[in-house]
Amino acid sequence: MELQGKVVVAQGGGPTAVINQSLVGAVLESRKFPQITKVYGALGGVSGIIHENFLDLTQETTHNLERVAVTPSSALGSTRDKPDEKYCEEIFKVFRAHDVRYFFYIGGNDSSDTVRIVNQQAEKSGYEFRAIHIPKTIDNDLMVNDHTPGFPSAAKFVAQAFSGLNLDNRALPGVHVGVIMGRHAGFLTAASAIARKYPDDGPHLVYLPERPFIMEQFLKDVKEQYDKHGRCLIAVSEGIQDGEGTPILATLQQTERDAHGNMQLSGTGALGEQLSNQIKEKLGIKRVRADTFGYLQRSFLGCVSEVDQREAREVGEKAAQFAIWHNIDGSITIHRTGDYSVDYRLTKLEEIAAKTKLMPDSFINKAGNGVTDAFIHYLRPLLGDQLSEASRLRAPQAAKILKP
Amino acid sequence: MELQGKVVVAQGGGPTAVINQSLVGAVLESRKFPQITKVYGALGGVSGIIHENFLDLTQETTHNLERVAVTPSSALGSTRDKPDEKYCEEIFKVFRAHDVRYFFYIGGNDSSDTVRIVNQQAEKSGYEFRAIHIPKTIDNDLMVNDHTPGFPSAAKFVAQAFSGLNLDNRALPGVHVGVIMGRHAGFLTAASAIARKYPDDGPHLVYLPERPFIMEQFLKDVKEQYDKHGRCLIAVSEGIQDGEGTPILATLQQTERDAHGNMQLSGTGALGEQLSNQIKEKLGIKRVRADTFGYLQRSFLGCVSEVDQREAREVGEKAAQFAIWHNIDGSITIHRTGDYSVDYRLTKLEEIAAKTKLMPDSFINKAGNGVTDAFIHYLRPLLGDQLSEASRLRAPQAAKILKP
Numbered sequence A, B: 001m002e003l004q005g006k007v008v009v010a011q012g013g014g015p016t017a018v019i020n021q022s023l024v025g026a027v028l029e030s031r032k033f034p035q036i037t038k039v040y041g042a043l044g045g046v047s048g049i050i051h052e053n054f055l056d057l058t059q060e061t062t063h064n065l066e067r068v069a070v071t072p073s074s075a076l077g078s079t080r081d082k083p084d085e086k087y088c089e090e091i092f093k094v095f096r097a098h099d100v101r102y103f104f105y106i107g108g109n110d111s112s113d114t115v116r117i118v119n120q121q122a123e124k125s126g127y128e129f130r131a132i133h134i135p136k137t138i139d140n141d142l143m144v145n146d147h148t149p150g151f152p153s154a155a156k157f158v159a160q161a162f163s164g165l166n167l168d169n170r171a172l173p174g175v176h177v178g179v180i181m182g183r184h185a186g187f188l189t190a191a192s193a194i195a196r197k198y199p200d201d202g203p204h205l206v207y208l209p210e211r212p213f214i215m216e217q218f219l220k221d222v223k224e225q226y227d228k229h230g231r232c233l234i235a236v237s238e239g240i241q242d243g244e245g246t247p248i249l250a251t252l253q254q255t256e257r258d259a260h261g262n263m264q265l266s267g268t269g270a271l272g273e274q275l276s277n278q279i280k281e282k283l284g285i286k287r288v289r290a291d292t293f294g295y296l297q298r299s300f301l302g303c304v305s306e307v308d309q310r311e312a313r314e315v316g317e318k319a320a321q322f323a324i325w326h327n328i329d330g331s332i333t334i335h336r337t338g339d340y341s342v343d344y345r346l347t348k349l350e351e352i353a354a355k356t357k358l359m360p361d362s363f364i365n366k367a368g369n370g371v372t373d374a375f376i377h378y379l380r381p382l383l384g385d386q387l388s389e390a391s392r393l394r395a396p397q398a399a400k401i402l403k404p
Helices: A019-032 A046-049 A062-069 A085-097 A109-124 A151-171 A187-195 A215-229 A249-253 A270-283 A306-323 A373-383 B019-031 B045-050 B063-067 B087-096 B109-124 B150-173 B185-196 B217-230 B250-253 B270-282 B306-324 B373-383
Strands: A006-012 A036-042 A053-054 A100-107 A130-135 A176-182 A205-207 A232-237 A288-293 A329-338 A339-346 B005-011 B036-042 B052-055 B100-107 B130-137 B175-180 B205-207 B230-239 B288-292 B331-338 B341-347
Touching: A006 A019, A006 A046, A019 A062, A019 A100, A019 A306, A036 A046, A046 A085, A062 B341, A085 A100, A085 B100, A100 A109, A100 A306, A109 A130, A109 A329, A109 B341, A130 A306, A151 A176, A151 A232, A151 A306, A151 A373, A176 A187, A176 A270, A187 A205, A187 A232, A187 A373, A205 A215, A215 A232, A215 A270, A215 B063, A232 A270, A249 A270, A249 B205, A249 B373, A270 A288, A270 B270, A288 B270, A288 B288, A306 A329, A306 A373, A373 B175, B005 B019, B005 B045, B019 B063, B019 B100, B019 B306, B036 B250, B087 B100, B087 B109, B100 B109, B100 B306, B109 B130, B109 B331, B130 B205, B130 B306, B150 B175, B150 B185, B150 B306, B150 B373, B175 B185, B175 B270, B185 B205, B185 B230, B185 B373, B205 B217, B217 B230, B217 B270, B250 B270, B250 B288, B270 B288, B306 B341
Parallel strands: A006 A036, A006 A100, A100 A130, A130 A329, A176 A232, A176 A288, A205 A232, B005 B036, B005 B100, B100 B130, B130 B331, B175 B230, B175 B288, B205 B230
Antiparallel strands: A036 A053, A329 A339, B036 B052, B331 B341
């Protein structure tokens, strides 16, 4: 029997370059089914739901939806609210009042946990309801998934930025530190390694949250690379931690915390500054610069992987299809089946919710300051075909006359 | 009579996304003339000349030159050396020893001053010599020129970055400060305004070095915009100064100086941090973030204006043509002739050398915290046709049921 009622789609957590593809995939697919009475978009994530702030996307033109699909950042707005049981009761109350029978929540592992709790409450109340989590995170840290929509485009931004920084660092040598988002998982920072083409290209060092960051070893590494190349380009994750799991930034200065109790690591250039100062002071190198990639990496206009676009669209569509074809709940997951091909499956929310996937050991080099070829092989197909490439002059050096 | 001898091309100052187009334009055009015995590229700008570090670009393949042309950042390497009279004598000594009769120096106003001095010394010595300055600077601050190669691509990066930041700031509201390069001229910071499409789009405030930056007024402006939009996106030039001409960063903390005696404003996130802290403390706004664009804006791979590409190539070609057709010296300048078309002319070095063009008053709004339509009209054609665009949902809001 067909379950008649409304759809609510919402977007949670940090924006990505392709999160609107998932939104539009879910909306357009839902609109095809006669049992769907309306398709609502919640403004500002779950906070839009409890305040009944809905856009009626049944009344949005297909053309405009397609334009929104290629626009980065959450078109419905987002929230940093992390619902507890009580908050989820409020959500469920609103769903019941509006006869919402399908809930699609696009987000990371916190969002999938919200989907899980709301669905439990619907079950307890005997309210027929289907809730699907649609994966999204530039951190690429969702369990079960080969990778997550949003990550490939952010990785492409990081890779192209590091190609440029490498060229810049070659033209005006010194030490350059690039600080990249990633609280626990280093996938995005690791993507910087794709920038290497010629044997002495940077980044020469890559530091990930998965390995303890020891300041003395870091300075030793930098000195070694600087002595070898006369310059050094370094990729550092904002989430690097010491041996005890304390973020390096917190060991160096006071930091702000968000509603989830998470320390504020983004939107501040402090880590880059502190590392630069250490290099200047301890190694006596004069030209040391740091760039903190900040919010550009998740919503820069015009730097998107076409593979990511396509997959983000498909996970949105699949959510509507799974829900409408009688599946109660779950999280859409991406599985690599070939080199390169994927399948989409519905996975139990418990396997995704509130868990974090880290870089596997096989992706990190022994010294813990770089990535392996296995990682490059994993990442390359996700970035698509339109990667720009850097080329060097290869002409021979001319003979000197005055001081041969 | 044809002047037989070698060509030396060099690149000075900060890299840009299209500086290699100018290099390749000058090299390929020079290689066509039989009186040119060799085409050398100096490694590391003027410092490569005095050390006789030349690549013999006569032995570079055309195909590889074309690939280098579309690669950002100075392929020959650059330098921050600012030659004085004595340094220029060394340059001239090397030129004489190598029978260099043509010198093309791609750079900003410091570089054009070097060209001027070297040429004076050649004249004094009765050495027949042709020296042309090829314009380049993301700051867009060369006199006489309508605009300078490198600026349009950097401006495109800034515009697309602000489009993304605006979407991000809309999805997760708060105050966001983007800090952009530009020591004296605000053109690049002003380019952020191109990001606006819908009436309430940011940047809502733009602060340029051309107007005194008064902290009290700044905080008042931010409060006004934040109260109006529930969020505020701000573009700030790294070079903003107080009423006495002291950089704001220097009024807030100690800063480093480079070989030119210039204060280090780039490669540090300090200004953004300091402004964020002021907003948090004085206005009590909690979610305040800052991004410092840093080096990405001048060498990000894959964000180039095709108009800029073409013009950068042409100024390189024109340098070779002017020199070889008997002009002694000068600076290639770009003149806007239509909407949109340009001409290239040879201008006296004295008119360019060591001078700085600022934003004209007609480009800055009365309050000194934004740009005018005249500026938008000036900038738009420089960015080319491939600008990505952001779109919004326009569906109507659905009726509330629980709390109507």
